[in-house]
Amino acid sequence: MIERIETGKRMSKIVKHQGTVYLCGQVGDGGSVAEQTRDCLGRVEALLERAGSSRERILQAVIWLADMADFAEMNAVWDAWVPEGHAPARACGEARLARPELRVEIIVTAACD
Template sequence: MITRMETGTRMSKIVIHGQTVYLCGQVGAGATVADQTRDCLSRVDALLEQAGSSREHILQAIIWLADMADFAEMNAVWDAWVPEGHAPARACGEARLARDELRVEIIVTAALKA
């Protein structure tokens, strides 16, 4: 069974299949990469909660940065957010994002809480 939440014409914000939660890419507001990363991760937290999961259950994260020069600044926020002992598999790369003001986008796959 597949459950789709907050579904529009183009995409769903959350898709649940079996015990796995897939979130659409999340971006955040703010002037700096740190601000955008914090806001983005706050959105991830809210969607995971809505889906019945949490950051402790993240399996994989894919992070896109508009400029890899922002890697350390993003990582400082990320490292403080990830619960100790629960670091997911992760990839990070540089990509042109949907709008010029965006500096970071995070895509998360997680397990449902048991």
């Protein structure tokens, strides 16, 4: 069975299937990449909780930065957020994001109940 949560015409915020939860890409508010990353990760955490998962159960994260020059600043926030011993498989690349003010987008896949 596939469960879709907060489904619109274009996408669902959460999709659950066979013990795995897939989140749509999350962005955050703020001027700096650190502020946007913190806000984005807060949104990821809230969606994971809603789906019956948590930060400790993240399997994979894909991170898009508008500018790879922000890599270290984003990583400082990421490293403080990921629970020790629970780092997921991760990729990070540079991409033009949906709006010019966006500096980071994070896509997460996690295990769930």
